[in-house]
Amino acid sequence: MRLKNIKGAMEYVENSDYVVHDLEKNKGKWNKLFENEENDIHLEIGMGRGKFIIEMAQNNTNINYIGLEMYDSVIYKAIKHLENLEKRPNNLILIRADANKIDEFFEKEISRIYLNFSDPWPKAKHAKRRLTSKQFLNKYDKIFKDNNEIFMKTDNDDLFEFSVQTLIEHGYKLENVTRDLYNNMNIVNVATEYEEKFVKQGITINRLEAYRNGDKWKRRVKRGRFSFPKRKNWEKELKKRTVPFLSLHFWK
Numbered sequence: 001m002r003l004k005n006i007k008g009a010m011e012y013v014e015n016s017d018y019v020v021h022d023l024e025k026n027k028g029k030w031n032k033l034f035e036n037e038e039n040d041i042h043l044e045i046g047m048g049r050g051k052f053i054i055e056m057a058q059n060n061t062n063i064n065y066i067g068l069e070m071y072d073s074v075i076y077k078a079i080k081h082l083e084n085l086e087k088r089p090n091n092l093i094l095i096r097a098d099a100n101k102i103d104e105f106f107e108k109e110i111s112r113i114y115l116n117f118s119d120p121w122p123k124a125k126h127a128k129r130r131l132t133s134k135q136f137l138n139k140y141d142k143i144f145k146d147n148n149e150i151f152m153k154t155d156n157d158d159l160f161e162f163s164v165q166t167l168i169e170h171g172y173k174l175e176n177v178t179r180d181l182y183n184n185m186n187i188v189n190v191a192t193e194y195e196e197k198f199v200k201q202g203i204t205i206n207r208l209e210a211y212r213n214g215d216k217w218k219r220r221v222k223r224g225r226f227s228f229p230k231r232k233n234w235e236k237e238l239k240k241r242t243v244p245f246l247s248l249h250f251w252k
């Protein structure tokens with residue numbers, strides 16, 4: 001999300017007490033910054049103006065949330081949103097950072113990652129920059145506490161199919177997968193800003209949940225005890241978990 005440079009946004013973000021700045025200092029102990037430090041931490045990467053994470057924090061007071069975003073002008077909007085609330089959520093922290101550095105300031109402490117409408121980076125030569133590339137999945141491995149959970153939504157079919165593939169190849173099991181979230185409203189859903197815009201335009205929304213039991217999977221790979229599900233079986237597997245299911249192109 002790129003907004004026009006907002007004058008003074010940088011200073012505003014720097015002085016806001018919603019935003020934590022000293023990232024490395026908190027590595028491994030982000031929970032200490034929250035009132036209820038035993039609660040799980042859920043992280044949204046690329047939160048944009050923060051609608052999703054703010055609503056999630058309001059709805060789920062038993063979870064601690066961290067919203068990560070790269071641009072001051074966008075974080076500024078999230079802060080403004082928070083300042084207009086009647087009650088300030090005590091379970092939400094915002095940080096300004098580049099997701100590429102995520103393993104420099106988190107360590108074994110995140111329980112779930114949300115990726116909502118991430119930049120698709122359509123060119124093959126930019127595949128590494130996609131937030132579900134192998135490179136990023138390796139970084140996430142270092143920041144998850146004991147179990148890995150990645151929840152993803154996107155309008156972009158290619159990014160979605162790329163992600164299904166990388167996640168499965170990284171040992172994740174996919175659940176509650178849909179190619180058309182809004183035909184599937186039995187899934188509890190908080191819409192993001194991008195999502196509202198796309199849905200108004202009649203664009204379908206892809207969604208998945210990916211789970212992995214820590215690093216056990218890696219040990220099994222090393223010992224030759226893990227074989228990746230065969231591609232021809234993915235569709236059958238996923239169909240069981242997906243309503244309504246629109247087939248994925250790379251299976252053809």
Ligand code: SAH
Binds near residue numbers: 001194
């Ligand atoms: N999640 C929001 C915004 C989606 S747009 C929504 O659904 O409405 C993607 C957002 O990710 C943008 O705000 C962009 O600035 C941010 N972003 C992209 N790459 C990033 C990176 N490497 N680190 C942090 N934020 C990033």
